[in-house]
Amino acid sequence: MPALLFVEQVLNGLQFGVMLFLMAAGLTLVFGIMRLINLAHGSFYMVGAYLCALAAGASGSFLLGLLAGLAGAALVGAAVEFLVIRRLYDRDHLDQVLATFGLILFFNELVKILFGPRPLLLDPPALLSGAVELLPGLPYPAYRLAIIGVGIAVALGLYLLIRHSRLGMIIRAGATHREIVAALGVNIRLVYTLVFGLGALLAGLAGAMIGPLLSVQIGMGEEILILTFVVIVIGGIGSIKGALVGALLVGVTDTLARVLLPLAFGAFLEPSAAAGVAASLASMMIYIVMALVLVWRPHGLFPAEGA
Amino acid sequence: MTRVLLIAAAFGLLALSPLAAWLFDDPFLVTLFTRVVILALAAVALDLVLGYGGLVSLGHAAFLGIGAYTAGILASHAFDGSAFMTWPFEIGGSAQALVTWPLAMLTGGLLAAVLAPICLRTAGVHFIMITLAFAQMLYYFFISLPRYGGEDGLVLFARAEFPGLDLGDDVTFFYLCLILLGGYFLLARRLVAARLGMVLRGAKQNPGRMAALGFPLRRYQLAVYAISGAGTALAGALQAELDLFVSPTLLSWHQSGELVVIVLLGGMGTLIGPVFGAAALVLLEEVLGRFTEHWMFVLGPILVLVALFSRRGLLGWLEARLSR
Amino acid sequence: MTAALLSVRGLCKSFGAVVASEAVTLDLTAGECLALIGPNGAGKSTLLAQLAGALAPDAGQVLFEDRDISRLPAHARALAGLGRTFQTSSIFPEFTVLQNVMLSVQAQSRRSFGLWRPAGGDVRLTAPARAALEAVGLDQRAGLPAAELAHGEQRQLELAMTLAAEPRVLLLDEPMAGMAGADSQRMIEVLRGLKGRVALLLVEHDMDAVFALADRIAVMSLGRVIAEGPPAAVRDDPAVREAYLGESEDQTGEGEATDAAS
Numbered sequence: 001m002p003a004l005l006f007v008e009q010v011l012n013g014l015q016f017g018v019m020l021f022l023m024a025a026g027l028t029l030v031f032g033i034m035r036l037i038n039l040a041h042g043s044f045y046m047v048g049a050y051l052c053a054l055a056a057g058a059s060g061s062f063l064l065g066l067l068a069g070l071a072g073a074a075l076v077g078a079a080v081e082f083l084v085i086r087r088l089y090d091r092d093h094l095d096q097v098l099a100t101f102g103l104i105l106f107f108n109e110l111v112k113i114l115f116g117p118r119p120l121l122l123d124p125p126a127l128l129s130g131a132v133e134l135l136p137g138l139p140y141p142a143y144r145l146a147i148i149g150v151g152i153a154v155a156l157g158l159y160l161l162i163r164h165s166r167l168g169m170i171i172r173a174g175a176t177h178r179e180i181v182a183a184l185g186v187n188i189r190l191v192y193t194l195v196f197g198l199g200a201l202l203a204g205l206a207g208a209m210i211g212p213l214l215s216v217q218i219g220m221g222e223e224i225l226i227l228t229f230v231v232i233v234i235g236g237i238g239s240i241k242g243a244l245v246g247a248l249l250v251g252v253t254d255t256l257a258r259v260l261l262p263l264a265f266g267a268f269l270e271p272s273a274a275a276g277v278a279a280s281l282a283s284m285m286i287y288i289v290m291a292l293v294l295v296w297r298p299h300g301l302f303p304a305e306g307a
Numbered sequence: 308m309t310r311v312l313l314i315a316a317a318f319g320l321l322a323l324s325p326l327a328a329w330l331f332d333d334p335f336l337v338t339l340f341t342r343v344v345i346l347a348l349a350a351v352a353l354d355l356v357l358g359y360g361g362l363v364s365l366g367h368a369a370f371l372g373i374g375a376y377t378a379g380i381l382a383s384h385a386f387d388g389s390a391f392m393t394w395p396f397e398i399g400g401s402a403q404a405l406v407t408w409p410l411a412m413l414t415g416g417l418l419a420a421v422l423a424p425i426c427l428r429t430a431g432v433h434f435i436m437i438t439l440a441f442a443q444m445l446y447y448f449f450i451s452l453p454r455y456g457g458e459d460g461l462v463l464f465a466r467a468e469f470p471g472l473d474l475g476d477d478v479t480f481f482y483l484c485l486i487l488l489g490g491y492f493l494l495a496r497r498l499v500a501a502r503l504g505m506v507l508r509g510a511k512q513n514p515g516r517m518a519a520l521g522f523p524l525r526r527y528q529l530a531v532y533a534i535s536g537a538g539t540a541l542a543g544a545l546q547a548e549l550d551l552f553v554s555p556t557l558l559s560w561h562q563s564g565e566l567v568v569i570v571l572l573g574g575m576g577t578l579i580g581p582v583f584g585a586a587a588l589v590l591l592e593e594v595l596g597r598f599t600e601h602w603m604f605v606l607g608p609i610l611v612l613v614a615l616f617s618r619r620g621l622l623g624w625l626e627a628r629l630s631r
Numbered sequence: 632m633t634a635a636l637l638s639v640r641g642l643c644k645s646f647g648a649v650v651a652s653e654a655v656t657l658d659l660t661a662g663e664c665l666a667l668i669g670p671n672g673a674g675k676s677t678l679l680a681q682l683a684g685a686l687a688p689d690a691g692q693v694l695f696e697d698r699d700i701s702r703l704p705a706h707a708r709a710l711a712g713l714g715r716t717f718q719t720s721s722i723f724p725e726f727t728v729l730q731n732v733m734l735s736v737q738a739q740s741r742r743s744f745g746l747w748r749p750a751g752g753d754v755r756l757t758a759p760a761r762a763a764l765e766a767v768g769l770d771q772r773a774g775l776p777a778a779e780l781a782h783g784e785q786r787q788l789e790l791a792m793t794l795a796a797e798p799r800v801l802l803l804d805e806p807m808a809g810m811a812g813a814d815s816q817r818m819i820e821v822l823r824g825l826k827g828r829v830a831l832l833l834v835e836h837d838m839d840a841v842f843a844l845a846d847r848i849a850v851m852s853l854g855r856v857i858a859e860g861p862p863a864a865v866r867d868d869p870a871v872r873e874a875y876l877g878e879s880e881d882q883t884g885e886g887e888a889t890d891a892a893s
Contacts, residue, residue: 088614088615091614093431093435095614096614097363097435097564097567098571098611098614099610099611099614099615101564101568102609102611102613105606105607106611107607108603109607112601113604222560226439226440226443229440230436230440237432276452280451283448283450287440287443288444290437291437291440291441294425294428294429298433300433497746497749500751501747502743502744502748502750502753503743504750505737505750506743508723512724512726513721513724515685516722517734518685518709519683519715519717519721520709520796521709521738522706522738
């Protein structure tokens with residue numbers, strides 16, 4: 001395999017990993033701080049994607065679409081937290097699974113009623129529609145590079161937020177010493193709503209950005225949600241650092257497996273058999289990685305304190 | 308006492324349900340009630356690990372799917388006379404229910420026994436997610452089998468043969484499914500009160516104390532997990548016979564979620580609750596589906612309300628009403 | 632001196648910078664009661680957890696009847712005859728009092744793959760369980776859900792579960808904690824009845840109980856055993872007084888019991 005193609009696939013893997021990180025950051029924060037399993041996290045991703053596609057289509061501006069997706073996902077997230085989720089914090093994980101499963105059905109059907117069952121398509125913004133020549137002979141889509149850039153920016157922003165802001169301090173303390181934080185007179189309910197809204201916003205950002213790469217359709221949230229679960233389980237539930245490492249690991253593993261395995265099996269199997277086996281193994285690869293990580297470290301790579 | 312009455316009522320009503328098809332002159336109702344019975348079987352099996360063992364499996368669709376595929380693959384080989392495998396020895400297909408169904412249970416139980424040692428290393432939310440992930444893995448595995456229909460699934464041409472019975476007759480098939488549900492239910496009910504059940508329930512309440520008492524917990528949890536996997540796989544085989552169709556959808560995580568929903572809706576840790584849960588969910592779908600194609604828009608909020616306000620499900624509600 | 636039944640050799644455990652056990656060495660002979668005292672944070676519970684197998688030591692050995700059990704998991708140690716009670720009552724709240732104890736009997740029987748016969752009607756489980764309940768005076772409460780027991784009764788149940796396993800060594804983590812006068816007096820009587828048959832390692836802050844029961848006392852501070860000997864000698868040991876920061880100076884001087892639990 002030519003080295004340039006390999007570099008390109010690694011970049012694709014990073015871009016996919018960044019998407020997963022945006023999803024995983026919110027999910028892992030919500031679990032780490034509020035002890036809540038949210039199966040409906042993928043719904044915010046879908047909401048972000050639909051609102052972005054619709055607003056961008058109507059206004060002709062991708063930036064407006066992006067803003068609509070972000071704001072919509074954050075608002076929907078905060079509303080869901082206010083109406084349903086906050087009643088689930090101290091409940092059994094099972095109740096959380098049941099309620100958020102119900103929310104998935106609700107949101108999928110709502111989107112179908114409002115926007116119809118047909119997938120939407122979205123063009124990348126004109127500014128980023130070209131390619132950048134990273135290395136001589138390696139043009140790479142500018143839009144995908146931009147996604148990677150946004151991911152790095154968000155990771156840095158989250159790091160600064162959690163390390164150096166007052167909200168971050170409460171978040172860090174809240175994860176391990178809930179009662180103390182509450183006793184300090186911090187409005188913990190508001191903090192929870194903010195954290196949940198922030199998670200929804202990041203999911204919405206991922207959804208809005210994915211539009212030009214994949215079709216926007218019902219059920220898109222669940223596909224990425226399961227991968228997100230794999231990411232945070234590998235990384236250690238509750239850990240942002242774990243989410244980042246897990247996301248990049250899953251993104252790169254999955255992308256490379258899909259490219260490299262067919263080549264590897266093609267070397268000693270006939271083409272049709274090689275394609276079948278390789279495709280099957282490639283789809284299963286990240287789950288195999290997860291199983292191996294958990295056998296090695298049952299609480300993930302970076303287990304959060306108290307988790 | 309109320310519990311025994313409700314068990315009798317549930318099985319009695321199910322046994323009489325083909326009458327409804329006759330009364331309303333709607334043969335489809337038999338298929339609908341067979342679906343209730345099959346889902347109930349899978350949900351009772353899930354309740355063993357979930358309700359009594361506190362092991363929240365969000366991947367039981369894997370067992371449903373592997374059971375369905377075991378029955379379906381054997382039937383398809385029997386149909387075209389080909390061999391399932393030729394090396395190191397030849398295994399052909401089979402259209403005999405007494406061969407394919409026990410084999411479905413065996414593969415389901417074995418799969419559970421292989422996965423359990425890995426899954427049981429984890430607990431709580433990790434357990435939920437690792438079971439989910441293994442089910443996904445199997446989902447992609449079956450999607451990538453073109454020989455057995457891949458993503459499109461596998462069509463069967465006739466129900467399995469059963470000595471002395473014509474399973475092609477929907478009512479006969481219904482009653483056979485009901486008998487199997489009854490048998491598994493009885494086994495499960497004995498199990499939870501027997502020594503193994505005590506260990507299982509103790510481990511749910513206080514695993515640390517169980518270890519201090521001297522129980523090597525994982526081997527008992529593994530045993531129950533395998534029994535649960537076998538029961539769910541049998542349900543999968545029956546589902547394949549009912550639909551004459553097997554597809555990867557059976558392994559989807561929606562399917563796993565639906566099984567958990569049935570157990571919680573009916574009342575977990577009761578065994579009979581999931582039977583009520585299966586009936587409620589199937590009938591709810593059917594009734595809502597007649598009014599609107601967007602029935603999930605109504606079902607979703609119902610599930611949210613059940614999660615928020617009903618800790619003990621339908622059975623808890625029924626028992627409270629009856630004992631008043 | 633007879634050979635030690637349970638022998639701790641140079642046990643070390645630290646959590647990051649915190650040293651919980653520093654080369655702890657102790658011997659427990661058959662039938663004796665060794666009380667382990669020391670201020671909060673001295674590492675007593677951590678030591679018990681390592682002996683019971685709930686926590687793995689960084690270094691050192693635990694010998695039970697001259698057999699190295701350092702690598703045995705908790706359940707295997709329990710089956711070998713090493714019983715344990717917990718600092719906070721650790722019971723099965725949804726089971727009845729009798730079922731709680733039956734579970735302990737069942738663990739010892741090593742027959743738990745029963746799928747069919749109801750455990751509740753099995754006299755091989757119920758008879759020893761009832762006997763253990765009688766021994767701690769809980770036989771009248773056998774049918775009650777364990778969650779409904781009062782605090783003191785839960786501690787008695789905890790002990791009954793451990794006794795039903797017929798251990799030869801009993802690790803007791805503050806059995807008197809949170810108990811009021813009559814209850815704790817009763818618990819002391821039960822434990823006194825065990826002495827001679829069962830070796831007791833008693834972690835306790837209630838000095839009434841310690842001086843009523845202990846044949847020997849070991850004092851821990853900051854992860855180390857700083858003194859060990861007969862009760863009277865330990866009481867007058869200057870290092871012990873210092874470890875307790877003199878807070879009990881006058882009382883120990885008068886030979887009174889002190890509660891070092893702060």
